[in-house]
Amino acid sequence: MNWGYVIASWIVAFGALGAYSVATVLRGRRLSKQVPPEKRRWS
Amino acid sequence: MELTPRTGPDSGAEGEALASKRVRSKRNRLPALAMIVVVLAVGSFVVVNALGSATTFYRNVDEASAQRESLGVKRFRLQGTVVAGSIVQTGEGVSFDVAYNGVEIPVRHVGDPPEMFKADEAVLLEGNFDASGSGEFDSTLMIIKHSEVYKEKEADRLQQADVGGKMPVATSVPGATP
Amino acid sequence: MISQTPTEVTGPTSTSSRVTRVLGFLALVSLGVLVLFGLILSPPDASQGEAVRIMYIHVPSATVAYLGCFLTTIGSIVYLWRKSQWWELVAYAGAEVATLFTVITLVTGMLWGRPTWGVYWVWDARLTSTAMLLLLLLGYLAVRRLPADYEVRAKRAAIVGLLLVPNVMIVRKSVDWWRTLHQKPTLLANGLDSKIEGLMLFSLFTGFIAISLVFGWLIVHRFRLAWLEEQVESEGLDLAIAERRAEALVGEVAP
Numbered sequence A: 001m002n003w004g005y006v007i008a009s010w011i012v013a014f015g016a017l018g019a020y021s022v023a024t025v026l027r028g029r030r031l032s033k034q035v036p037p038e039k040r041r042w043s
Numbered sequence B: 001m002e003l004t005p006r007t008g009p010d011s012g013a014e015g016e017a018l019a020s021k022r023v024r025s026k027r028n029r030l031p032a033l034a035m036i037v038v039v040l041a042v043g044s045f046v047v048v049n050a051l052g053s054a055t056t057f058y059r060n061v062d063e064a065s066a067q068r069e070s071l072g073v074k075r076f077r078l079q080g081t082v083v084a085g086s087i088v089q090t091g092e093g094v095s096f097d098v099a100y101n102g103v104e105i106p107v108r109h110v111g112d113p114p115e116m117f118k119a120d121e122a123v124l125l126e127g128n129f130d131a132s133g134s135g136e137f138d139s140t141l142m143i144i145k146h147s148e149v150y151k152e153k154e155a156d157r158l159q160q161a162d163v164g165g166k167m168p169v170a171t172s173v174p175g176a177t178p
Numbered sequence C: 001m002i003s004q005t006p007t008e009v010t011g012p013t014s015t016s017s018r019v020t021r022v023l024g025f026l027a028l029v030s031l032g033v034l035v036l037f038g039l040i041l042s043p044p045d046a047s048q049g050e051a052v053r054i055m056y057i058h059v060p061s062a063t064v065a066y067l068g069c070f071l072t073t074i075g076s077i078v079y080l081w082r083k084s085q086w087w088e089l090v091a092y093a094g095a096e097v098a099t100l101f102t103v104i105t106l107v108t109g110m111l112w113g114r115p116t117w118g119v120y121w122v123w124d125a126r127l128t129s130t131a132m133l134l135l136l137l138l139g140y141l142a143v144r145r146l147p148a149d150y151e152v153r154a155k156r157a158a159i160v161g162l163l164l165v166p167n168v169m170i171v172r173k174s175v176d177w178w179r180t181l182h183q184k185p186t187l188l189a190n191g192l193d194s195k196i197e198g199l200m201l202f203s204l205f206t207g208f209i210a211i212s213l214v215f216g217w218l219i220v221h222r223f224r225l226a227w228l229e230e231q232v233e234s235e236g237l238d239l240a241i242a243e244r245r246a247e248a249l250v251g252e253v254a255p
Helices: A003-032 B009-054 B061-066 B155-160 C018-041 C050-082 C085-116 C125-145 C150-161 C164-177 C198-253
Strands: B076-082 B093-100 B103-110 B122-129 B137-145
Touching: A003 C018, A003 C050, A003 C085, A003 C198, B009 C125, B061 B076, B061 B093, B061 B103, B076 B103, B076 B137, B103 B122, C018 C050, C018 C198, C050 C085, C050 C125, C050 C150, C050 C164, C050 C198, C085 C125, C085 C150, C085 C198, C125 C150, C125 C164, C150 C198
Parallel strands: B103 B137
Antiparallel strands: B076 B093, B076 B122, B093 B103, B122 B137
């Protein structure tokens, strides 16, 4: 009973988190190349 | 700060890059502005809605019963607990009594009740008192009002409940590993 | 968050670091544990049945959304007070991540409401104030992105950011102040185990840990990305200033 709603909500949550994470990391990689290394102070 | 180079395209590759950046930033302004407009519009709609209905979201059975005269056939939400043994299936839906604070109101609900409708469960009913003055409440929308309390479904209760539910792990020790 | 010793001469080519890799690993492991307990090992609820499993992501998501709003308001205050870019970027990262979690809260809440209440949505005080919170967050992001000088954008956004925590308080207290369909809080009300039992409580606890780790990981990455964005932006600005100087020089030479 109601497994459909459960699975749908977990997929929405995990899907949104996954998509946002991937987009953030990829954009970070792209922008990192445009910024001189001394300004990227993490490692 | 005005940073627009006054020279035309002859200012070289850097100038062109800048010009395209300028065009892009003008175009970028539109979605952001549109977003603000939409936010303001929807925001005011939401606030009006909040003032209109959220503050007097429902009336309890005892209050509605006391205000029956003034309410007339006005639509409102009624909150109460479904009285055990009062549920009768009718052709167009279901009829039952709701109780709160020792007061009961008979309800005629049109339409299929939600899946989790059952006795001793709190419900919200959208509708109005019957025009005939019988004191019956004509409901067209039923919402189940759940409490913040969660209890594990026990194995013996599971048998008479739904098929397809998973067998619960029989433990009530917090943090226990299986 | 930011270490002083770059490992290579070229520096990192992404927003990752050892901290985020550890955080990311822990987040993935705890998400696995959450799936195990939330979907498989925990029992159905006596009244709600399987639908109770939506709680294990809905409630933690709402909590970290509030946390993001707190970061934004604190960052906004510190920015307006001391013009600290570091805190402004924390505020921005907090707002974007909070927006994501507010959307997740609303969608999972609707998917929880349909089987348990019988409706996806009602305009009660809790749901209405949460919708207002989402709009305020979207407003913050729109204002923050409206093209302008950094100081102008940051200041405008920070003023919107001040409103987030008051809105969160309204959301939190709405179930006490008004009559709502939404239930009152299960946890932190009066003692832990009175309102929720055993493995269900443990699953909810796991949800808090997993979602908090994901939140932390996202905040660090988003903060660094925001930093990179401002670097790229100000580089374009430096370029424009240099351009104008060159023009001025040309103007002086030519009569």
